[in-house]
Amino acid sequence: MERGRGLFSFFTALSAANPSEVKAAKEARAARDKADADACGERSKAAKKAASQSCWNEATASGSKKGLSNDPEAIRSRERRKREAAKREKQRAKAFNDSNAAAANHPEPADVEKETHYTDNKGRKRKRKTLRSRTDGVRYTKAGSVIYSDTECRMVAETFDRIKARNLPGDTELYAKTAKDLRSRLPTTFSKLGRQQVRQIILRRERTGALDGRGRFTPLPAVLITAILLAFTSVVKARATVISAPMLQPIAIGIIIAHGYTSLLREGRGKRGEFCCGLHFVRGLMKQKGWRNVKPQGDTRKVPPNWAELVHAMVLRLAYFVWQHDIPKELRKGKTWITEEMHKSGDKSLQNHGDKRQCTVVTATSAAGEMLPHQTVMEGKTVRALPNLGAPYSYSHTLNKSNSKGTRSFCFVPSPVVAATWITGIASFCLTANHWSDNITSRAWITDVVVPYFKRKIEEMRATSLESCKEFGTQVCVVIVDVWWGWIDAGWKAWLAETHPWIRLLYVPPRCTPKGQPMDAGIIAMLKGILRRQYGTWVCDLVQRQLRGGTKPEEITVPSDVPTCKRNLVNWLSEAVPEMNTTEKSGMLKCWEATGLHKAWNKDTQREAVKKLQDGLFPNLDLDQYNLGDEGMMKVVAALVADAQDNSEDQDAGWPGLPVLQTVPGTVAQEWERWIDWDSLGSASSA
DNA sequence: CCTTGCGCCATAGAATCGGC
DNA sequence: GCCGATTCTATGGCGCAAGG
Numbered sequence: 001m002e003r004g005r006g007l008f009s010f011f012t013a014l015s016a017a018n019p020s021e022v023k024a025a026k027e028a029r030a031a032r033d034k035a036d037a038d039a040c041g042e043r044s045k046a047a048k049k050a051a052s053q054s055c056w057n058e059a060t061a062s063g064s065k066k067g068l069s070n071d072p073e074a075i076r077s078r079e080r081r082k083r084e085a086a087k088r089e090k091q092r093a094k095a096f097n098d099s100n101a102a103a104a105n106h107p108e109p110a111d112v113e114k115e116t117h118y119t120d121n122k123g124r125k126r127k128r129k130t131l132r133s134r135t136d137g138v139r140y141t142k143a144g145s146v147i148y149s150d151t152e153c154r155m156v157a158e159t160f161d162r163i164k165a166r167n168l169p170g171d172t173e174l175y176a177k178t179a180k181d182l183r184s185r186l187p188t189t190f191s192k193l194g195r196q197q198v199r200q201i202i203l204r205r206e207r208t209g210a211l212d213g214r215g216r217f218t219p220l221p222a223v224l225i226t227a228i229l230l231a232f233t234s235v236v237k238a239r240a241t242v243i244s245a246p247m248l249q250p251i252a253i254g255i256i257i258a259h260g261y262t263s264l265l266r267e268g269r270g271k272r273g274e275f276c277c278g279l280h281f282v283r284g285l286m287k288q289k290g291w292r293n294v295k296p297q298g299d300t301r302k303v304p305p306n307w308a309e310l311v312h313a314m315v316l317r318l319a320y321f322v323w324q325h326d327i328p329k330e331l332r333k334g335k336t337w338i339t340e341e342m343h344k345s346g347d348k349s350l351q352n353h354g355d356k357r358q359c360t361v362v363t364a365t366s367a368a369g370e371m372l373p374h375q376t377v378m379e380g381k382t383v384r385a386l387p388n389l390g391a392p393y394s395y396s397h398t399l400n401k402s403n404s405k406g407t408r409s410f411c412f413v414p415s416p417v418v419a420a421t422w423i424t425g426i427a428s429f430c431l432t433a434n435h436w437s438d439n440i441t442s443r444a445w446i447t448d449v450v451v452p453y454f455k456r457k458i459e460e461m462r463a464t465s466l467e468s469c470k471e472f473g474t475q476v477c478v479v480i481v482d483v484w485w486g487w488i489d490a491g492w493k494a495w496l497a498e499t500h501p502w503i504r505l506l507y508v509p510p511r512c513t514p515k516g517q518p519m520d521a522g523i524i525a526m527l528k529g530i531l532r533r534q535y536g537t538w539v540c541d542l543v544q545r546q547l548r549g550g551t552k553p554e555e556i557t558v559p560s561d562v563p564t565c566k567r568n569l570v571n572w573l574s575e576a577v578p579e580m581n582t583t584e585k586s587g588m589l590k591c592w593e594a595t596g597l598h599k600a601w602n603k604d605t606q607r608e609a610v611k612k613l614q615d616g617l618f619p620n621l622d623l624d625q626y627n628l629g630d631e632g633m634m635k636v637v638a639a640l641v642a643d644a645q646d647n648s649e650d651q652d653a654g655w656p657g658l659p660v661l662q663t664v665p666g667t668v669a670q671e672w673e674r675w676i677d678w679d680s681l682g683s684a685s686s687a
Numbered sequence: 688c689c690t691t692g693c694g695c696c697a698t699a700g701a702a703t704c705g706g707c
Numbered sequence: 708g709c710c711g712a713t714t715c716t717a718t719g720g721c722g723c724a725a726g727g
Contacts, residue, residue: 176709195709200700
């Protein structure tokens, strides 16, 4: 309905506005031409055009515009054509007036005249240009002639062939004869067919055979498209799971490169209007195959309305710790130090598969922007469930206990050789029944990740200055965790208080994880970005290797077996740690600042914290006990534990985050560029 | 993820020109 | 009247960013 009306009003607009508009356009153009002719100099309209014009004039040594011939016959011809044009114009104007009169009872000329846009045949809004085209059942060009359909073009071509066969090889006027023939034979369809149109159709057929070569040419050769589609089909079939465009993109790029079309990518890289095998393109291919994209579950977490208050309270608590225990301020200057932040990121393994291939990664960063080694939690019971790192005795067994939910958990650390050589970024491997962290893995995390870190840092600091902090084991350190049952488990906290009394726990207020936890959005996102890139590199490389090795496109596979996935994940995670610590450091610091936690080293904040102590900053704390100082350490820890226990478990803390492969909107549009070593490709292709 | 709006590129069509 | 060439306009299709 709406659309119909739009078309209708548009049509009346055409009738009403056309004569004057056309006339105005012509006048404007004449003026422009005259201006150009008068002085091929600094006309505002188009410096470029003027420049080319003057060049032309110099080349032809002719003073007039466009090198018009001075031949008397040419002049006469020009004048004749001018007269004819004027005549045609007059006729056309009359025709428009007639149709205008016919449509006179149609309403709202005012609305119509204001129209500056129209809807093209695909429903897109387009700005009006000088002249307007008409739309009804048949397609018209702006001047009102018919655009011929596929079959009609074929008829024209056939007629042309017939006439050409009838004539002698040297004969001319074939186009005109064809047009005439068709006009007389099929007047309803071809009443307006002209010789130039015939010529266009014939030439186009000779060139391409395509119906309309307009628009961006197909970026890739048809062979490549077929190959990519075959590979997609193969991969999708093998997986039998949900597939998303970001997963297939590296495959497509791999195929393109393997076929030697790297230049297509290189040239278009990052530039507008050029092909760069974007997600859009991949999605287009997927749609072509009839596949559907599945909308992933978004971030549905709700932040409590008073989150700012809650987070501030947390900052104050941290400030109090800082004040009370004189936790070094070197932190503020960027030296690595004490505070820990951690978060479990349920990494939906890289392939976004079913639950079986998930694993949990526990990551942590210090407030100075250093990322600690990860802890991975996978599903399984024995060492064999861990990825094969290629060396015997890769793992050392550390813990084997039943967790608070009754199932057994196993923890390992990589053997010294492995840890020193390639798996530098993962310090703890755990196996649980469901790949979730529990109190046992938390214990392993403390002993295998946190404590070594603190120890190393404290020793480093004391090596430069004994004043900088107290000895390891005395200096109080703070670990910030979110409220999750693994961290509030009473047995675990008791164990912590018993064995590592110098560690303070600080809980992010429930449901405030997105606001109060630096890990949550930013750092995890960066980590996932790195993993995505590594996945992309891997697939890209894999596909290329397979193709070079003679694999047919339809046989391309991306291994998704559990061992491969685990191995990749472990390798990538491990590599991500040093990378985060070098290239992404400033980003991590920014994430910390976003939470306001760094304010804890601010004297004002500390003063406020001390003041608020009376008002229940630590609600479950008996202040008298607390003021006992070091002697009351144990009790303090217990009280803090109790404090945290009041907080109900934060269901959302276990939220795994978006699938790794989904890009965060607006952050990583051209990420795949980094999957490819462009320099090596460049040298390879030139060699 | 999807839609919208816009810019870019390249070509088809229209208008025009010189020439036969 | 027609052809081939040239110039200007119209339009197809995609990349990209913002907003939902």
